[in-house]
Amino acid sequence: MAAKSQIKNQSLPIPKTIIAAARFLQAISPKLAALFAAKLFTTPLKHKIPKREIHIDKESQQSKLYIPSIKKEIVVYQYGTGIKKILLVHGWSGRGTQLVKIADELVALGYTTISFDAPAHGKSSGKTTLMPEFIASILALEKQFGPFEFAIGHSLGGMSVLNAVKQGLKIKKAVIIGSGDIIQDIIDDFIKKLRLKPQIGQLLKSHFEAKTQEDMEDYASHHAAKSVTIPVLIIHDKNDEDVPVKAAHNIQAHIKNSELMVTEGLGHRKILGNDKVLHAINNFLHKQ
Template identity: 75%
Template sequence: MTKKTKIGNQSLKIPKIILVTAKFLEAISPKLAMLFAAKLFVTPIKYKIPKRELHMEQKSIQSKLFVPSLKKNIVVYNYGKSDKKILLVHGWSGRGTQLVKIADEMLDLGYSTISFDAPAHGKSEGKTTIMTEFIASILEIEKQFGPFEFAIGHSLGGMSILNAIKQNLSIKKAVIIGSGDIIQDIIDDFIQKLQLKPKIGLLLKNHFERNFGEPMENYAASFSAKSITVPVLIIHDKNDDDVNVKAAYNIHKNLKNSSLMITEGLGHRKILGDSKVIETVKEFICN
């Protein structure tokens, strides 16, 4: 018997043993329950690469990149031969080939794509990570593989791109698909699905803020959006069970120059391969 939850914007099935352990620790000590939840929150699951992504994995030039601020190596995928480059950023528990359908279309438009396995994802080092490491990876990739014309991100990747632009990632336009927004919303939902009391969510947020020395909401997509002037295309599905569509509307409201596409019936992942979505991305980039 399992229960669905969302860790880092990725629907997962939590084994009953984890739910029982979480409740047991909560009964003993809220702090122990929070530390247990914190460990789960920063640990992505590495999935086997699906067949639809294999050609991108095989045709990409792959290299290791050391990110000095993290003291970690990540794997970078250089797909295509054009000097005009587009940065692709996957979501939580994803990998550098996850946006393959979009990448193939970008090659047809005359671009090459640069993507990567974020820390603790795919072939990259580590077992735990968090959004700040996605952002640091993006900024280091820009130094080594940029400049980029555009950036396209899914889920946590979309949040990371907006934060990276805020930290001076230089691009002409950005596309974010199924992006999360408010950090507290993500934490609260995660805690609820672990069947823990809301106060554990507050303890968890305080734990991360102590570790990082700043408010977590500094990384909310809508907060970063306020300082962004480049055009941004926001795509989100009305039936996204991983990230509520309200995130898209809130990000849109806070951007100075944005377009919003709301789809229906595609959820959080099918949206990446939808022909109408990809056509909209192409039109946005070309115009």
């Protein structure tokens, strides 16, 4: 039970005042509640960089990259001096230094890691963003800093890596950790955390699709996975409170060449620094 409660504490809670405001709007108008939820859904939280990431922030070469397709600028981290480069992609409300343990391991093996603060994350400008901007950032980074040997993504970053490969990212292998899958499931989970009625989730998805003129499920990981032919290592914790492990199983069912590693007791974020996970990544990337 102690392990389970520790995992639950990793989840990022929504402030009670936000929940109260959302429920108040729902009582007045479901449409207003959906618009309020849309604003929250596209606005990541920015967190102070923890001590374990300070060294990568200080030692990495940082630059800014403007991405014309989304008209936004991102901050890029180049860490290490190796010739071969590996792309690291953080998740929602993360930052370019978040995969620090993985980066340290790879740099020690002679690689250079390229990571970035996605739009509206970390040191990058802006207040709102969505997955298509993560994908656009990845493709722009490939043009500027590539080619990349491999790509590793966490959570939304994992979804973005799969979609970027679908859209033309050229890499030899990919690793996705705690990746989400079905967009409606992600929205429904968000609406549940706001303690709103399920119909608000349907309104929220319709709102985004009307705004973007796209079917959001086209970005589902299992959908993108159908186009992915490179080897992919899928890592997920069975006690992940943020993204249920069923997402990993569904993604694997749609990828031609994949391996699945299910951990226990690591949750959604501790998994990024676990020694067994780091060892599995190393073995997968270097296996012939």
